[in-house]
Amino acid sequence: MKTVMADKRWCKKYPHVGTGPVSTEPNISPDLYELEKEKVFRKCWLNVGRVDQLPNPGDYFVADIEVCSVSILLTRGRDGTIRAFHNVCSHRSNRLVWDKSGCDSTSTCGFHCWVYDSDGKLRSITDESNFHDPDKKALGLTPIHLEEWLGFLFINLDPNPEQTLYEYLGGVVEELKGANFDPFKRVFSYEVNEKANWKTALSAQNELYHVPFQHHATIPDFAVKKDERYVRLQDVRFHGKHSIYSSEAPGGLPVPTLGSQGEEVRLPLIGDFDFYTIFPNFALLIIRGEQADSFIVYNFWPAGVGASKWDIGFYFVPPKNVGERLALEYAKCLTRDVLQEDVVAHEQVQAGLASRAKPHFQFQDEEIQIRHFHKVWEETCGVSL
């Protein structure tokens, strides 16, 4: 499939997404932030990690979802099953596990030493005979809905989720059917605390129009063909709440040549660079490499109406020798610096939004996926702005 270099293609293909101005209020309104907590983060499936964080029985990690005041303990039990629980002791609601991750077949509360198995069952109560007939079977950890898709772990804080994860992902499942993400390892991770609403940060990544300008020093021509001035996406696809944009990379991307001694390691790709926005706050970037493809994950977590935490993970086929490792370092440093350019811009945009100088965003045709995102956000929150 070739990129068509015409103007205004996507609005004709997707007329339901509209062409009008879009309200900036969701990025700055404290009232909408409260609404978003309940309608988006307490209702939608949220990615909290990948199975490779829990390779062995007893492995655990903690995901704190600050916006919902929830701490989640994910464990792999002795039976090999991955489960999610509220990270809260049944006795008096103390935070059970304080480490970020580790391996232990049991978890012991630091307050009064109540002990839980990795499958959530309450194993022992300290000084049990002095309690009043406690029903130990009913006093296990409180489970949270957890489902897995291609190794990506999603939780849902709704006690009765309206859809299964696969129903929620809809057509995205078909797009990546058969994809094998297992050969890739999380080689680098970053945590960015930003003075920007999570949607301001996500939307800045959810288009390539800015690349020749904001990244003029680093990757100006990555998505722009020679003799063309502006970015034209190769494809844009919508599946329910989610979107994909895809681009050729005529100018190349900072990816190292890895896996030179082995077979090709491939992921499904529409173009050379596919950006999946899984509503609300998860992005999956699949990038073509010479011998081995790679992927990046982003999770944008709200930390207040004007603040967020951007978690970044780079997944590569592990380097086989020092030369590959050094090539990987170069690619990583360049990509990280490109993202640092973005971070500065996220905060400047948020400052501009907070000034309320402009009530609307103006989106062009190559930004239709952000327009779609805002439409989905408003529908999910039950508002029309």
Next chain:
Amino acid sequence: MSLLPPGFDELERFEGWILASEKERHARRYDSSMDEIRDFYNAIKPKREAIVEYLNQFPMDELPADANRLFMMGLSFMEVSIAVEFFGRQQPVEGYDVDQMVAIE
């Protein structure tokens, strides 16, 4: 044992760039002058292939101590390469806070 493997002695004056973590390498890039960075970059660049060839003779997890120091110097070279080749200054954006994007290592 000398600091660096045989044949790489003249790089020993860059001992300060032998740093184990990305956080340290990144911070040193920000704290160095562009003259210091270019001096280091220009000294390593012509030796890149020789460094890779030397280090590739060992399994990745079994580098001898002197080779491991050369490897860490190589990682620092990659760090400063971005400053030299793309920005012409230490940081991507003027005034960027080096601690804002934290590498989880």
